Amino acid sequence: MGNTFGKLFKISTFGESHGLGLGVVIDGCPAGLTIDEDFIREEMQRRKPGQSKITTQRKEEDEFQILSGVFEGKSTGTPIGMVILNTDQKSKDYSHISDKFRPSHADFTYFEKFGTRDYRGGGRSSARETAARVAAGSIAKMLLKHYGISVQAYVSQVGDLKLGKTYQELDLNKTEDNIVRCPDQETADLMIDYIDDVRKSRDTVGGIVSCVAKGVPPGIGEPVFDRLHAELGKAMLSINAVKGFEYGSGFEGVKMRGSEHNDAFYQDGDRVRTRTNHSGGIQGGISNGEDIYFNVAFKPVATIMQDQESVNESGETVTVSGKGRHDPCVVPRAVPIVEAMCALVLADYILLSRTNKI
Numbered sequence: 001m002g003n004t005f006g007k008l009f010k011i012s013t014f015g016e017s018h019g020l021g022l023g024v025v026i027d028g029c030p031a032g033l034t035i036d037e038d039f040i041r042e043e044m045q046r047r048k049p050g051q052s053k054i055t056t057q058r059k060e061e062d063e064f065q066i067l068s069g070v071f072e073g074k075s076t077g078t079p080i081g082m083v084i085l086n087t088d089q090k091s092k093d094y095s096h097i098s099d100k101f102r103p104s105h106a107d108f109t110y111f112e113k114f115g116t117r118d119y120r121g122g123g124r125s126s127a128r129e130t131a132a133r134v135a136a137g138s139i140a141k142m143l144l145k146h147y148g149i150s151v152q153a154y155v156s157q158v159g160d161l162k163l164g165k166t167y168q169e170l171d172l173n174k175t176e177d178n179i180v181r182c183p184d185q186e187t188a189d190l191m192i193d194y195i196d197d198v199r200k201s202r203d204t205v206g207g208i209v210s211c212v213a214k215g216v217p218p219g220i221g222e223p224v225f226d227r228l229h230a231e232l233g234k235a236m237l238s239i240n241a242v243k244g245f246e247y248g249s250g251f252e253g254v255k256m257r258g259s260e261h262n263d264a265f266y267q268d269g270d271r272v273r274t275r276t277n278h279s280g281g282i283q284g285g286i287s288n289g290e291d292i293y294f295n296v297a298f299k300p301v302a303t304i305m306q307d308q309e310s311v312n313e314s315g316e317t318v319t320v321s322g323k324g325r326h327d328p329c330v331v332p333r334a335v336p337i338v339e340a341m342c343a344l345v346l347a348d349y350i351l352l353s354r355t356n357k358i
Protein backbone atom coordinates (compact mmCIF):
# COMPACT_ATOMS: atom_id res chain seq x y z
CA MET A 1 0.00 0.00 0.00
CA GLY A 2 2.89 2.36 -0.56
CA ASN A 3 4.17 2.57 3.00
CA THR A 4 7.39 0.64 2.36
CA PHE A 5 10.49 1.94 0.57
CA GLY A 6 13.75 0.26 -0.41
CA LYS A 7 14.87 -3.17 -1.55
CA LEU A 8 17.50 -4.44 0.90
CA PHE A 9 17.69 -1.55 3.36
CA LYS A 10 13.92 -1.40 3.59
CA ILE A 11 11.76 0.95 5.65
CA SER A 12 8.06 0.84 6.50
CA THR A 13 6.59 3.88 8.20
CA PHE A 14 3.32 4.10 10.11
CA GLY A 15 1.28 6.68 11.98
CA GLU A 16 -0.76 9.84 11.63
CA SER A 17 -0.23 13.44 12.66
CA HIS A 18 -2.88 13.52 15.41
CA GLY A 19 -2.87 9.84 16.43
CA LEU A 20 -0.90 8.45 19.34
CA GLY A 21 2.35 8.50 17.44
CA LEU A 22 4.29 7.35 14.42
CA GLY A 23 7.29 5.26 13.66
CA VAL A 24 9.35 3.14 11.35
CA VAL A 25 10.58 -0.41 10.98
CA ILE A 26 13.93 -0.75 9.22
CA ASP A 27 14.51 -4.23 7.89
CA GLY A 28 17.85 -5.07 6.30
CA CYS A 29 20.27 -2.95 8.28
CA PRO A 30 23.44 -5.07 8.50
CA ALA A 31 24.52 -6.25 11.96
CA GLY A 32 27.42 -4.58 13.73
CA LEU A 33 26.69 -0.97 12.82
CA THR A 34 27.29 1.39 15.75
CA ILE A 35 24.01 3.21 16.40
CA ASP A 36 24.68 6.73 17.65
CA GLU A 37 21.47 7.84 19.38
CA ASP A 38 22.77 11.39 19.87
CA PHE A 39 23.16 11.71 16.12
CA ILE A 40 19.58 10.49 15.54
CA ARG A 41 18.42 13.09 18.09
CA GLU A 42 20.31 15.88 16.28
CA GLU A 43 18.75 14.91 12.96
CA MET A 44 15.26 14.88 14.51
CA GLN A 45 15.88 18.36 15.95
CA ARG A 46 16.67 19.70 12.48
CA ARG A 47 13.27 18.53 11.18
CA LYS A 48 11.00 19.03 14.18
CA PRO A 49 8.11 21.52 14.05
CA GLY A 50 8.18 24.66 16.19
CA GLN A 51 11.90 25.24 15.68
CA SER A 52 11.78 28.92 14.63
CA LYS A 53 9.51 31.83 13.67
CA ILE A 54 9.48 30.68 10.03
CA THR A 55 8.09 27.19 10.71
CA THR A 56 4.82 25.81 12.07
CA GLN A 57 4.45 26.62 15.76
CA ARG A 58 3.38 23.09 16.74
CA LYS A 59 5.75 22.11 19.54
CA GLU A 60 7.03 18.57 19.30
CA GLU A 61 10.37 17.49 20.73
CA ASP A 62 10.27 14.40 18.51
CA GLU A 63 11.83 12.22 21.18
CA PHE A 64 12.19 8.72 19.75
CA GLN A 65 12.48 5.29 21.28
CA ILE A 66 14.30 2.36 19.73
CA LEU A 67 12.20 -0.71 20.43
CA SER A 68 14.26 -3.41 18.77
CA GLY A 69 17.18 -4.39 16.59
CA VAL A 70 19.88 -2.65 18.64
CA PHE A 71 21.85 -4.33 21.43
CA GLU A 72 24.75 -2.81 23.36
CA GLY A 73 24.86 0.13 20.94
CA LYS A 74 25.10 -1.93 17.77
CA SER A 75 22.59 -3.15 15.19
CA THR A 76 21.85 -6.87 15.50
CA GLY A 77 20.70 -7.46 11.91
CA THR A 78 17.07 -7.85 13.07
CA PRO A 79 14.32 -5.28 12.34
CA ILE A 80 14.99 -1.91 13.98
CA GLY A 81 11.71 -0.50 15.30
CA MET A 82 11.48 3.15 16.30
CA VAL A 83 8.55 5.16 17.63
CA ILE A 84 7.90 8.86 18.12
CA LEU A 85 4.86 9.82 20.20
CA ASN A 86 2.71 12.83 19.31
CA THR A 87 2.40 15.28 22.19
CA ASP A 88 1.05 18.59 20.84
CA GLN A 89 -1.85 17.81 18.54
CA LYS A 90 -4.60 20.47 18.43
CA SER A 91 -7.30 18.59 16.58
CA LYS A 92 -9.87 21.37 17.19
CA ASP A 93 -8.11 23.40 14.48
CA TYR A 94 -9.45 20.86 12.01
CA SER A 95 -13.08 20.50 13.24
CA HIS A 96 -14.29 23.15 10.77
CA ILE A 97 -12.95 21.12 7.83
CA SER A 98 -13.99 17.65 9.06
CA ASP A 99 -16.19 17.32 5.95
CA LYS A 100 -14.54 19.96 3.74
CA PHE A 101 -11.56 19.72 1.45
CA ARG A 102 -8.65 22.12 1.73
CA PRO A 103 -7.59 23.18 -1.78
CA SER A 104 -4.35 21.48 -2.82
CA HIS A 105 -3.92 19.43 0.37
CA ALA A 106 -4.70 15.69 0.30
CA ASP A 107 -8.17 15.87 1.92
CA PHE A 108 -10.17 15.26 -1.25
CA THR A 109 -7.91 12.56 -2.72
CA TYR A 110 -7.63 10.56 0.53
CA PHE A 111 -11.42 10.69 0.87
CA GLU A 112 -11.91 9.56 -2.75
CA LYS A 113 -9.43 6.71 -2.37
CA PHE A 114 -10.44 5.34 1.03
CA GLY A 115 -14.03 6.61 1.42
CA THR A 116 -13.05 7.84 4.87
CA ARG A 117 -10.26 9.96 6.32
CA ASP A 118 -8.66 11.09 9.54
CA TYR A 119 -9.17 14.80 8.94
CA ARG A 120 -7.20 15.76 12.09
CA GLY A 121 -4.00 17.42 10.91
CA GLY A 122 -4.35 15.77 7.53
CA GLY A 123 -3.91 12.32 9.11
CA ARG A 124 -1.28 10.29 7.32
CA SER A 125 -0.93 12.84 4.53
CA SER A 126 0.74 15.21 6.99
CA ALA A 127 4.46 15.86 6.71
CA ARG A 128 4.59 14.72 10.32
CA GLU A 129 5.16 11.27 8.78
CA THR A 130 8.57 12.46 7.62
CA ALA A 131 9.78 12.32 11.25
CA ALA A 132 9.90 8.54 10.78
CA ARG A 133 11.89 8.94 7.55
CA VAL A 134 14.45 11.18 9.26
CA ALA A 135 14.83 8.66 12.09
CA ALA A 136 15.48 5.89 9.54
CA GLY A 137 17.61 8.17 7.37
CA SER A 138 19.93 8.92 10.26
CA ILE A 139 20.71 5.20 10.54
CA ALA A 140 21.24 5.04 6.77
CA LYS A 141 23.69 7.94 7.17
CA MET A 142 25.63 5.95 9.79
CA LEU A 143 25.92 3.07 7.31
CA LEU A 144 27.04 5.47 4.56
CA LYS A 145 29.67 6.99 6.86
CA HIS A 146 31.13 3.51 7.20
CA TYR A 147 31.58 3.55 3.39
CA GLY A 148 32.97 7.11 3.36
CA ILE A 149 29.84 8.67 1.85
CA SER A 150 28.33 12.00 2.99
CA VAL A 151 25.02 13.64 2.09
CA GLN A 152 24.43 17.38 2.56
CA ALA A 153 21.41 19.44 1.55
CA TYR A 154 20.67 23.15 1.83
CA VAL A 155 18.09 25.72 0.78
CA SER A 156 19.01 27.29 -2.56
CA GLN A 157 15.79 29.16 -3.40
CA VAL A 158 12.74 30.65 -1.68
CA GLY A 159 10.08 32.05 -3.99
CA ASP A 160 12.05 33.93 -6.66
CA LEU A 161 14.97 34.59 -4.32
CA LYS A 162 17.81 32.46 -5.66
CA LEU A 163 21.10 31.71 -3.94
CA GLY A 164 22.88 31.83 -7.30
CA LYS A 165 25.98 29.85 -6.21
CA THR A 166 26.92 26.26 -6.90
CA TYR A 167 27.57 23.86 -4.03
CA GLN A 168 31.30 24.03 -4.83
CA GLU A 169 31.23 27.79 -4.15
CA LEU A 170 29.61 27.31 -0.73
CA ASP A 171 30.76 26.10 2.66
CA LEU A 172 28.05 23.56 3.37
CA ASN A 173 29.16 23.34 7.01
CA LYS A 174 27.45 26.74 7.41
CA THR A 175 24.00 25.42 6.50
CA GLU A 176 22.98 24.95 10.13
CA ASP A 177 24.15 28.46 11.08
CA ASN A 178 20.77 30.02 10.34
CA ILE A 179 17.10 29.10 10.66
CA VAL A 180 16.41 28.89 6.92
CA ARG A 181 19.34 26.50 6.26
CA CYS A 182 20.98 28.47 3.47
CA PRO A 183 24.79 28.36 3.76
CA ASP A 184 25.21 31.94 2.47
CA GLN A 185 24.35 34.23 5.42
CA GLU A 186 23.48 37.28 3.31
CA THR A 187 21.01 35.32 1.18
CA ALA A 188 19.75 33.51 4.28
CA ASP A 189 18.83 36.83 5.91
CA LEU A 190 16.86 37.87 2.80
CA MET A 191 15.11 34.48 2.70
CA ILE A 192 14.14 34.68 6.38
CA ASP A 193 12.62 38.16 5.90
CA TYR A 194 10.88 36.99 2.74
CA ILE A 195 9.25 34.01 4.48
CA ASP A 196 8.31 36.13 7.48
CA ASP A 197 6.66 38.74 5.26
CA VAL A 198 4.72 36.05 3.41
CA ARG A 199 3.63 34.56 6.75
CA LYS A 200 2.44 37.96 7.99
CA SER A 201 0.37 38.35 4.84
CA ARG A 202 -1.35 35.02 5.75
CA ASP A 203 0.17 33.33 2.74
CA THR A 204 2.81 30.71 1.92
CA VAL A 205 5.71 30.33 -0.52
CA GLY A 206 7.66 27.49 -2.16
CA GLY A 207 11.36 26.88 -2.61
CA ILE A 208 14.19 24.60 -3.69
CA VAL A 209 16.38 22.28 -1.65
CA SER A 210 19.68 21.30 -3.29
CA CYS A 211 21.62 18.23 -2.23
CA VAL A 212 25.04 16.71 -2.86
CA ALA A 213 26.30 13.21 -2.07
CA LYS A 214 30.09 12.83 -1.99
CA GLY A 215 32.19 9.71 -1.88
CA VAL A 216 29.78 7.42 -3.74
CA PRO A 217 32.02 4.90 -5.52
CA PRO A 218 31.52 4.16 -9.23
CA GLY A 219 29.25 1.25 -10.09
CA ILE A 220 26.22 1.91 -7.84
CA GLY A 221 22.81 1.68 -9.58
CA GLU A 222 20.40 -0.92 -10.93
CA PRO A 223 19.48 -0.30 -14.58
CA VAL A 224 17.23 -0.36 -16.35
CA PHE A 225 14.13 0.42 -14.29
CA ASP A 226 15.94 1.03 -11.02
CA ARG A 227 18.50 3.48 -12.32
CA LEU A 228 20.11 5.33 -9.42
CA HIS A 229 18.63 8.68 -10.45
CA ALA A 230 15.19 7.09 -10.98
CA GLU A 231 15.24 5.84 -7.40
CA LEU A 232 16.46 9.21 -6.12
CA GLY A 233 13.69 10.88 -8.11
CA LYS A 234 11.09 8.55 -6.61
CA ALA A 235 12.46 9.13 -3.12
CA MET A 236 12.29 12.91 -3.52
CA LEU A 237 8.89 12.93 -5.22
CA SER A 238 7.53 10.85 -2.33
CA ILE A 239 8.15 13.79 0.03
CA ASN A 240 5.11 15.96 0.80
CA ALA A 241 4.71 19.07 -1.36
CA VAL A 242 7.46 18.14 -3.86
CA LYS A 243 6.76 19.27 -7.42
CA GLY A 244 10.04 18.71 -9.22
CA PHE A 245 13.32 16.82 -9.29
CA GLU A 246 16.35 17.46 -11.48
CA TYR A 247 19.86 16.08 -11.25
CA GLY A 248 23.13 17.13 -12.84
CA SER A 249 22.56 19.78 -15.51
CA GLY A 250 18.80 19.15 -15.15
CA PHE A 251 16.40 21.32 -17.11
CA GLU A 252 19.07 23.95 -17.84
CA GLY A 253 21.09 21.31 -19.69
CA VAL A 254 18.72 21.40 -22.66
CA LYS A 255 20.20 24.75 -23.67
CA MET A 256 23.70 23.29 -24.16
CA ARG A 257 25.29 21.53 -27.12
CA GLY A 258 26.66 18.02 -26.73
CA SER A 259 30.13 19.42 -27.24
CA GLU A 260 29.72 21.57 -24.12
CA HIS A 261 27.65 19.12 -22.12
CA ASN A 262 29.79 15.99 -22.44
CA ASP A 263 31.93 15.26 -19.41
CA ALA A 264 35.40 14.46 -20.76
CA PHE A 265 37.13 11.53 -19.06
CA TYR A 266 40.71 11.58 -17.80
CA GLN A 267 42.80 9.17 -15.78
CA ASP A 268 43.68 10.46 -12.30
CA GLY A 269 46.05 7.96 -10.69
CA ASP A 270 44.04 4.78 -10.33
CA ARG A 271 40.70 6.55 -10.86
CA VAL A 272 38.79 7.47 -13.99
CA ARG A 273 37.41 10.98 -13.47
CA THR A 274 35.52 13.56 -15.52
CA ARG A 275 36.62 17.16 -16.20
CA THR A 276 33.07 18.51 -15.79
CA ASN A 277 30.09 16.91 -14.08
CA HIS A 278 26.95 17.76 -16.04
CA SER A 279 26.00 14.11 -15.57
CA GLY A 280 25.52 14.74 -11.86
CA GLY A 281 27.65 11.72 -11.01
CA ILE A 282 25.33 9.24 -12.74
CA GLN A 283 25.55 7.76 -16.24
CA GLY A 284 23.27 5.01 -17.48
CA GLY A 285 21.66 4.89 -14.06
CA ILE A 286 24.99 3.96 -12.42
CA SER A 287 27.25 6.21 -10.34
CA ASN A 288 30.52 7.19 -12.01
CA GLY A 289 32.33 8.25 -8.83
CA GLU A 290 31.80 12.00 -9.20
CA ASP A 291 29.58 13.98 -6.82
CA ILE A 292 25.88 13.22 -7.15
CA TYR A 293 23.92 16.47 -6.98
CA PHE A 294 20.28 17.34 -7.50
CA ASN A 295 17.55 19.91 -6.82
CA VAL A 296 14.11 19.34 -5.33
CA ALA A 297 11.29 21.87 -5.86
CA PHE A 298 8.63 22.35 -3.15
CA LYS A 299 5.31 24.05 -3.74
CA PRO A 300 3.84 26.77 -1.50
CA VAL A 301 2.09 25.21 1.54
CA ALA A 302 -1.56 24.48 0.79
CA THR A 303 -3.14 25.55 4.09
CA ILE A 304 -3.34 29.32 4.03
CA MET A 305 -5.12 31.62 6.48
CA GLN A 306 -7.38 33.02 3.77
CA ASP A 307 -10.83 32.23 2.41
CA GLN A 308 -10.67 29.73 -0.45
CA GLU A 309 -13.34 28.28 -2.68
CA SER A 310 -13.98 24.56 -2.15
CA VAL A 311 -16.60 21.84 -1.78
CA ASN A 312 -17.60 19.52 1.07
CA GLU A 313 -18.12 15.74 1.11
CA SER A 314 -21.71 16.26 -0.12
CA GLY A 315 -20.54 18.27 -3.10
CA GLU A 316 -21.82 21.59 -1.78
CA THR A 317 -19.89 24.80 -2.41
CA VAL A 318 -18.15 26.01 0.74
CA THR A 319 -15.51 28.49 1.82
CA VAL A 320 -12.44 27.09 3.56
CA SER A 321 -9.87 29.02 5.54
CA GLY A 322 -6.87 27.49 7.31
CA LYS A 323 -6.66 27.54 11.09
CA GLY A 324 -3.95 26.61 13.53
CA ARG A 325 -0.23 26.18 13.03
CA HIS A 326 1.23 25.74 9.57
CA ASP A 327 4.57 26.19 7.86
CA PRO A 328 4.71 29.39 5.75
CA CYS A 329 7.41 27.64 3.68
CA VAL A 330 8.54 24.03 4.00
CA VAL A 331 12.13 24.22 2.74
CA PRO A 332 13.93 24.97 6.04
CA ARG A 333 12.53 21.75 7.53
CA ALA A 334 12.72 19.83 4.24
CA VAL A 335 16.55 19.93 4.24
CA PRO A 336 16.98 16.99 6.67
CA ILE A 337 14.13 15.13 4.93
CA VAL A 338 15.84 15.37 1.54
CA GLU A 339 19.09 14.20 3.12
CA ALA A 340 17.31 11.30 4.83
CA MET A 341 15.64 10.10 1.63
CA CYS A 342 18.92 10.40 -0.31
CA ALA A 343 20.76 8.46 2.41
CA LEU A 344 18.11 5.73 2.35
CA VAL A 345 18.49 5.29 -1.42
CA LEU A 346 22.28 5.25 -1.27
CA ALA A 347 22.41 2.82 1.68
CA ASP A 348 20.02 0.52 -0.15
CA TYR A 349 21.95 0.72 -3.42
CA ILE A 350 25.35 0.26 -1.78
CA LEU A 351 24.05 -3.00 -0.27
CA LEU A 352 22.49 -4.03 -3.60
CA SER A 353 25.75 -3.40 -5.45
CA ARG A 354 27.39 -6.11 -3.37
CA THR A 355 25.26 -8.65 -5.28
CA ASN A 356 26.51 -7.48 -8.70
CA LYS A 357 29.88 -9.21 -9.07
CA ILE A 358 31.61 -12.26 -7.68
Ligand SMILES: Cc1cc2nc3c(=O)[nH]c(=O)nc-3n(C[C@H](O)[C@H](O)[C@H](O)COP(=O)(O)O)c2cc1C
Nearest residue numbers: 105106125126127240241302303326327330333334
Ligand atom coordinates in the same frame (compact mmCIF):
# COMPACT_ATOMS: atom_id res chain seq x y z
C1 LIG B 1 8.49 19.82 6.04
C2 LIG B 1 7.10 19.99 5.51
C3 LIG B 1 6.16 20.72 6.24
C4 LIG B 1 4.87 20.88 5.76
N1 LIG B 1 3.99 21.64 6.49
C5 LIG B 1 2.74 21.85 6.02
C6 LIG B 1 1.81 22.64 6.76
O1 LIG B 1 2.12 23.13 7.84
N2 LIG B 1 0.57 22.80 6.24
C7 LIG B 1 0.21 22.27 5.02
O2 LIG B 1 -0.92 22.47 4.60
N3 LIG B 1 1.07 21.52 4.32
C8 LIG B 1 2.32 21.29 4.78
N4 LIG B 1 3.18 20.51 4.07
C9 LIG B 1 2.75 19.94 2.79
C10 LIG B 1 1.67 18.88 2.91
O3 LIG B 1 2.05 17.84 3.78
C11 LIG B 1 1.36 18.34 1.51
O4 LIG B 1 1.11 19.40 0.63
C12 LIG B 1 0.14 17.42 1.52
O5 LIG B 1 0.48 16.20 2.13
C13 LIG B 1 -0.39 17.12 0.12
O6 LIG B 1 0.55 16.44 -0.63
P1 LIG B 1 1.21 17.02 -1.98
O7 LIG B 1 1.43 18.47 -1.77
O8 LIG B 1 2.51 16.27 -2.10
O9 LIG B 1 0.26 16.76 -3.10
C14 LIG B 1 4.48 20.31 4.53
C15 LIG B 1 5.43 19.58 3.79
C16 LIG B 1 6.73 19.41 4.27
C17 LIG B 1 7.73 18.64 3.46
Ligand SMILES: C=C(O[C@@H]1CC(C(=O)O)=C[C@@H](OP(=O)(O)O)[C@H]1O)C(=O)O
Nearest residue numbers: 049056058121122126127128324325326
Ligand atom coordinates in the same frame (compact mmCIF):
# COMPACT_ATOMS: atom_id res chain seq x y z
C1 LIG C 1 3.53 18.36 12.80
C2 LIG C 1 4.36 18.58 11.81
O1 LIG C 1 4.09 19.45 10.76
C3 LIG C 1 2.77 19.61 10.35
C4 LIG C 1 2.68 19.33 8.86
C5 LIG C 1 1.35 19.67 8.32
C6 LIG C 1 0.99 19.12 6.99
O2 LIG C 1 -0.16 19.34 6.56
O3 LIG C 1 1.84 18.49 6.33
C7 LIG C 1 0.49 20.52 9.00
C8 LIG C 1 0.76 21.02 10.35
O4 LIG C 1 0.14 20.13 11.26
P1 LIG C 1 -0.66 20.53 12.59
O5 LIG C 1 -1.81 21.37 12.17
O6 LIG C 1 -1.06 19.26 13.20
O7 LIG C 1 0.31 21.28 13.46
C9 LIG C 1 2.25 21.02 10.65
O8 LIG C 1 2.50 21.41 11.97
C10 LIG C 1 5.65 17.90 11.71
O9 LIG C 1 6.30 18.07 10.67
O10 LIG C 1 6.04 17.19 12.66
